[in-house]
Amino acid sequence: MKLIFEKSIPGRRCTILPPCDVPAAELPEALRRGSAPALPEVSETDVSRHYTQLCQQVHGVNCGFYPLGSCTMKYNPRIDEEMSSLFTGVHPLAPAHSKEGCQEVLDTAKKYLCEISGMDDMTFQPAAGAHGEFTGVLLIRQYHDARGDKTRNKIIVPDSAHGTNPATAAMCGYEVVNIDSAPDGCVDLEKLKAVLGPDTAGLMLTNPNTVGLFDQNILEITRLVHEAGGLCYYDGANLNAVMGVARPGDMGFDCTHMNLHKTFATPHGGGGPGAGAVGCKAFLAPYLPHSALMEGPGHLQVRSFGGNFLVVVRALTYLLTLGAEGIPEAAQNAVLNANYLMKALSGTYTPAYDRLCMHEFVLDLSDLKKETGVSALDVAKSLIDCGIHPPTMYFPMIVHEALMLEPTETESRETLDEAAAALRKLYAMAHEDAERMHTAPHSAPIGRPDEVKAARHPVLRYKAP
């Protein structure tokens, strides 16, 4: 479809502002731009239709099944949106007495999320999960620095971790020590012991881990790290599996981030805005970030003001809705749905780990590829023709030809049955018409894009012909 710039007609416009009712103020000549920016010139009808056409080429959770592993694509309740619209007009620097409602939102959300995570204090400043990781590992760094402990320069990260973990550790000035996972995808205790020492600043861990398994040795793991003088960071990416069932604080973790945009049902918006609330034990609370303008200098700060407040409003609306019973109910059904779908597929596909999983599981399609030449990518692209968003592909890196499925609790049994049937049909098609799968999708607005061309000859903006 056309770009909005290709719909632009000189002189066409939307009428938004009235004539100016005060005398003009002249911008000095030296400060003026040479020519106007080439923004589109369109009518409001053009705008409305353009964006409607764009949204028709987007698959959201509202469109259909979205089992994108590690992304927790649960339903985003509309009441959360409506409630956030009640808080839009508050200036972050308005006096405290004029924003007591916002403070109550923050205090209440903090109280509930501390209870769920087993932490003592919290910041809402980080704007996303990776931003939360950054904040959390900075807390670890501040702790060691405050004690004058300058020898700790290493963060331990299992090889199954999200790429954000090692990237975060590097942003915090740490050397990353990658440790191989045990055959079951969990932390290999011997390998962990071998790398622990006086240079250990901390460990970053997801539990359940990225293959969807709960690490039964978790208390031993966090104990070993603490004994070596390090701290333990819980990557909350997979909290949806265990919220209300087990708490990172009880597993021995010292700090954690929670993705409000995954676990607590606020929408992803096509890649943000999210919110990465960071909780910590009391001894780390003095290092939590603050706004220099609002609360004075002297603290860490990872962005302006207090964070993505309107995302917190949505998450609190969700927390109030689910309450004490609904939080574990959501976790239980997320785990139930994942296991149900894994079982429905396991006669056909090969789960990478043949045991009960948590909220997600990984299929290993190596055998299918050997037999038919059809890859995990081909199966993923063929799912698009079934109206299902592909699972996460080729992650975690410790499984070859990996497809990672996370159905979440907000899908019905019927949806899971249909998805299983679609995947079984594709398995049969792989043996009958592999070519059709190599060239999938066939019903999408585009076929497979040439990513190599995009990277080699970057075209990153529109230029008028």
Add this chain to the structure above:
Amino acid sequence: MGSYVPSAPAQRQEMLQALGLSSWRELYRDVPPDMYLDGPLHLPHGMSELEVNRAMSAMAAKNRVYATVLRGAGAYDDYIPAIVKYIPAKEEFLTAYTPYQAEMSQGLLQSIFEYQTMICELTGMDVSNASVYDGASAAAEAAAMCRDRKRRLTLISGAAHPDVINTVRTYCYGTGDELRVVPVKDGRTDPEALAAMLDGETASFYVQQPNFYGLWEDAEALGRAVHEAGALFVMGCHPISLGIAKTPADCGADIAVGEGQPLGLPLGDGGPYLGFMACREKLMRKLPGRIVGETTDDAGRRAYVLSLQAREQHIRREKASSNICSNEALCALTAGLYLTVMGPEGLAEAARQSMAKAHYLAGALCALPGVEMAYGGPYFHEFVTRLPRREDVLCALGQADILGGLPVGEDGLLWCVTETVSKAQLDRAAAIVKEVLAK
């Protein structure tokens, strides 16, 4: 209690049985008993939608939304056209994930490509990313882009937003690098101090335009000094001002960043906002975050994809240019939409009116006894006045439903006027200040 689990209770039992399980505890058998929560969380009972609506509305009612906002300082009450509120609420945009699967996400990818183009147009730069968290983190990421093995020192103007300075400082602390703040003279970056601080180890210098006090900096002169020292020049810009102001590219900047909130995003007590970030082509492969590129599909049709991913954390892990993945995509879509609705003339008009109205208010206030501008020289839509009885003035304005300027220093107020405020509202504000000062 509320729930979004669709399976009926009987279905859940059947599904458990299909797995050969008889209880939820069995489903969680990998969770050791010493951490398995037996009792309920200490949370209130869940509620129906109507009850939740009442509870949240009661909290919202404890806020006060001012009819007239004369405060900015990094969060701006610009007009948001109606359609700019409606379109981002479309469920497909709202509920999608990052567009990893291009075939199912062309609409999102195209919206980002259009946004990138508009940011390049505003800033004069060659390449824009798909957004970062906000203006402060954008400044911090820009500083990180500029550091290399030899040059580790980051300089920032003391006239930048305090939150930006502190955020850049925090990111520098992370990698063990130094940040030095260039002193301010008469409300602007002191060029002599800058010249003295630049050396062979300086990676970059950041200046905010217009700066925290609303004043226009002599950005070109600062940029020349920075380049003479072999460092990179980063400008943080107010996006609406770029409707009329010289582009950062024309001022010599290598990287342009800024807080995108004025482009159609509500005040929202501080977020979600939008960090925009654009650079010269030579720095393209150091730019952090998502970038959308144009290509063709297997039938030769135009298509859009997430591109240049070799920079990113999921490929490069600890060697990535940043750990950022989720950014502010829906806010970027909103900003692109805002710029589309306003068009080149509408954006320039918003900038001109904001500037004109700020000057009108400054004139009215400075006509009052004891009120004076704190700094001379040209300014955009924010300015600092010195005035007596600051707290009384703010209190009286508050009673009239006006959020007055932000207290800065001992007796300063940092005022901001956007195009949303009418002459009548400004006259009223000035009259109230006059009344207080006459008492």
